[in-house]
Amino acid sequence: MWLDDVIADAHAALLNDAEAEPGRRLLSERGVPQEQWIRERLGFAHRPVKACSREFARWSGSSFSRRLVFPLYSTLGGVIGLQTRPTTEKFYQTYIEPALKIHPVLFGLPNALPVIWDTRQVVIVEGVFDQLAMTRHGIANAVAVMTANVPVASRVFFSRYTRRVTALLDMDKPGRVGASRLQQAALREESYTVVIPTYSAHDPDDWCKSGRVHEIQHLLQHTHRVV
Numbered sequence: 001m002w003l004d005d006v007i008a009d010a011h012a013a014l015l016n017d018a019e020a021e022p023g024r025r026l027l028s029e030r031g032v033p034q035e036q037w038i039r040e041r042l043g044f045a046h047r048p049v050k051a052c053s054r055e056f057a058r059w060s061g062s063s064f065s066r067r068l069v070f071p072l073y074s075t076l077g078g079v080i081g082l083q084t085r086p087t088t089e090k091f092y093q094t095y096i097e098p099a100l101k102i103h104p105v106l107f108g109l110p111n112a113l114p115v116i117w118d119t120r121q122v123v124i125v126e127g128v129f130d131q132l133a134m135t136r137h138g139i140a141n142a143v144a145v146m147t148a149n150v151p152v153a154s155r156v157f158f159s160r161y162t163r164r165v166t167a168l169l170d171m172d173k174p175g176r177v178g179a180s181r182l183q184q185a186a187l188r189e190e191s192y193t194v195v196i197p198t199y200s201a202h203d204p205d206d207w208c209k210s211g212r213v214h215e216i217q218h219l220l221q222h223t224h225r226v227v
Contacts (some may be wrong), residue, residue, distance in 0.1 A: 002051045003079040003097060010043025010069040020044035022087040023068045031209070032132050039111060039131070043069035043089040045084060052188075055098055063093035066092060070128045072146075074098070074103040075157065081142050083107065083128065083146060092127075093145050104157035107131055107144040120163040123220060124150070125204045126170045126178070133208040134168075139220060145169075148178030155182065159191040166195045170203045 013020045014037060023044035027037060036042070045064045049056065065227050067084040072094075074080050081096035096105060106124075108131045116122045123142040125131050131144035145154060148169050158165050167182055169175035176196075183194035199215065201207035207216060 001079065002049075002053070003081070005051065006049055006056075007041055007043060007069070007071045009049075010045050011037075011041045012043075014044040014069075017044070017046060019046040019066075022066070024136050026068065027075055030129055030132075030205075031136070032129070033136075035190045036132055036136065040108065041071050044073070045069050051066075053097065053123055056095060059093075059095050063095070067093075067113055070107055072105055072107060074100065075109065075111055075161075081105065085128075089120065091120055092146075093198065104154040105146050105151065106154060106157070107146070108135065109143055111135070112141050115159055116143075120161070121166070122158065122162050122164075123166045123168055125168050127203065127205075130204040132166075133205040135210055137216065139153050139216065147172045150178060150182045155185055155189070158186070159189055162192050164193050164195060166197065168197065168199065168204050171199065171201065175203075176197075 019047055027042070045067050046072040049064070050058060050061070063084055067086050070083045070143070072081045072083065081094065083092055083094045085092050094105070107128045120140060123134065125140055125142060125144050126148055127133060128144050131142050133173060134142035160177055165182070165186065167179040169179045179194070179196045183196060186192050186194045199207055201210060
């Protein structure tokens with residue numbers, strides 16, 4: 001699929017191209033090591049995409065130039081879309097191939113999926129840098145939602161794959177509201193439980209950078225097999 005080629009080209013650019021230096025610098029400043037660039041196939045967009053869908057061509061004109069690229073995968077391992085971020089400001093744009101919108105939109109899913117399936121638990125955070133920080137500190141079942149208002153397809157994934165969702169969304173109003181809505185939806189569906197901890201930081205990335213990793217590990221010590 002053409003999306004696979006887009007991700008592969010952007011990943012190669014991040015690793016090798018001189019034009020991608022702003023992306024490499026931002027990742028390094030945010031504490032993301034090169035092994036995570038490779039593990040998650042992060043990329044950098046620096047030239048137009050020739051083979052793509054009509055929808056992506058319209059979207060990419062204003063959302064794909066000189067930006068970091070974060071790939072998004074389905075539960076089957078195929079690329080369903082991507083999220084981009086400029087190197088000069090905190091502003092994200094997400095593209096999902098229209099025919100593939102039935103899949104959950106979760107960053108970090110391929111590497112987290114075996115642990116999620118084994119433990120029947122998932123930790124959700126709000127944003128790719130939060131997910132990258134959590135996995136660096138050993139939280140292998142962490143995935144990132146693209147918005148605090150978790151969409152239906154992701155909730156369906158939780159109901160099928162998990163028994164417990166720990167919602168570590170941002171500690172601001174949108175994050176708290178989004179976590180509460182997810183919890184109410186889980187209560188209606190009666191197939192999984194949503195836990196909403198409070199923690200002493202704005203978001204998990206800041207929490208990890210504070211050096212209080214033991215607090216996170218203590219908070220998530222319930223991570224074990226659920227049957």
